[in-house]
Every structure is written in structure tokens, then in C-alpha cells.
Amino acid sequence: MAGTGLPGPWVIKFSRSKKREYFFNPETKESVWEAPSGSDEDQLKTYLEENPLRVRALHLLIKHKDSRRPASHRNENITITKDEAKEELETYMKRLQDGETFESLAKERSDCSSAKRGGDLGFFGRGDMQPSFEKAAFALQTDQVSDIVESESGLHIIKRVA
Numbered sequence: 001m002a003g004t005g006l007p008g009p010w011v012i013k014f015s016r017s018k019k020r021e022y023f024f025n026p027e028t029k030e031s032v033w034e035a036p037s038g039s040d041e042d043q044l045k046t047y048l049e050e051n052p053l054r055v056r057a058l059h060l061l062i063k064h065k066d067s068r069r070p071a072s073h074r075n076e077n078i079t080i081t082k083d084e085a086k087e088e089l090e091t092y093m094k095r096l097q098d099g100e101t102f103e104s105l106a107k108e109r110s111d112c113s114s115a116k117r118g119g120d121l122g123f124f125g126r127g128d129m130q131p132s133f134e135k136a137a138f139a140l141q142t143d144q145v146s147d148i149v150e151s152e153s154g155l156h157i158i159k160r161v162a
């Protein structure tokens with residue numbers, strides 16, 4: 001894969017189950033834990049600094065009546081519209097900008113079961129989350145907060161923490 005410092009078709013991926021990087025050859029379907037021979041370790045290090053395989057993020061989710069599952073730990077029947085969810089989420093964005101912590105706001109309001117952990121989803125790699133959420137999370141710098149992001153689950157704000 002170009003720019004990774006890996007030879008030929010080899011790519012680097014993240015194993016969520018083992019919580020570590022591994023190397024995969026899509027032509028031979030071989031997977032190995034250590035960089036294959038012929039790898040440029042410095043180039044690989046630089047590549048990973050610019051293209052993280054995994055990120056860790058907090059999020060605050062507000063579901064609405066058209067969410068994939070319009071229910072949560074805090075409301076067994078969610079009936080607000082997407083517009084009402086957006087307006088409410090904007091009030092949390094303002095409180096965040098006024099200095100309240102992301103964790104406290106997620107605990108107060110998030111419709112995701114991660115709310116009890118301050119919205120912390122832990123580390124995740126590409127392919128683990130819904131595409132719109134993944135795209136937004138991987139585009140953030142560490143400690144940066146997203147604008148409102150829409151997924152099939154509802155409306156989110158995301159803070160990348162690692």
C-alpha cells in the first residue's frame with residue numbers, strides 16, 4: 001500500500017479483539033503480527049502518525065422518532081423530531097463552549113448506552129462504527145469536537161480523545 005513503508009500489497013489493520021495492529025496481505029490472505037520483511041519502519045511510523053488506525057472518542061447522541069432504534073436507557077419511546085433533536089443538541093454544544101465538560105453533558109443527555117461512561121466508546125478502528133460517524137471521528141484531531149453528525153442512530157456530537 002502506497003506510503004505505508006510496507007512491501008507490495010501488504011496493508012496494516014487494527015484488530016479490535018486483540019486491541020493491536022496487524023499486517024494483512026490481500027493477495028495471499030496472510031495475516032501477521034509483525035511488519036513483513038522489507039518494511040520501512042520509519043516510513044510506517046510517519047504514516048501511522050498521519051493516518052491513525054484507531055481513535056478513541058466520546059459522543060453525545062440525541063435520538064429522534066426516525067432513529068434506527070427510537071428508544072434508549074432514558075426513554076423507552078422517543079418521539080421528538082429530527083429538527084427538535086438538532087435544536088436540543090445545539091443547546092449542549094453551547095454549554096460545551098461555555099465550559100461544561102463533555103463527559104458531564106453526555107451523562108446527562110446521551111441516548112447511547114455509553115452515556116454512563118461519559119459517552120466514552122473506547123478505541124475503535126475503521127469498519128467498527130457507522131460510516132458517517134467513522135468519517136467524522138477520524139477527521140478530528142485529538143481533543144477536537146465535531147459539529148453535529150447524523151447517523152442512522154440519530155444526531156451526535158463527537159470528541160476525539162486519542
Ligand SMILES: Cn1nc(-c2ccccc2)cc1C(=O)N[C@H](Cc1nc2ccccc2[nH]1)C(=O)O
Nearest residue numbers: 069111112113114117120121129130133151153
Ligand atoms: C457503538 N456502541 N458502543 C456502546 C458502548 C460502548 C462502551 C460502553 C457502553 C456502550 C454503545 C454503542 C451503541 O451502538 N449504542 C446505541 C446508540 C449508538 N449508535 C451509534 C452509532 C455510532 C457510534 C456510536 C453509537 N451509539 C444504543 O445504545 O442504542
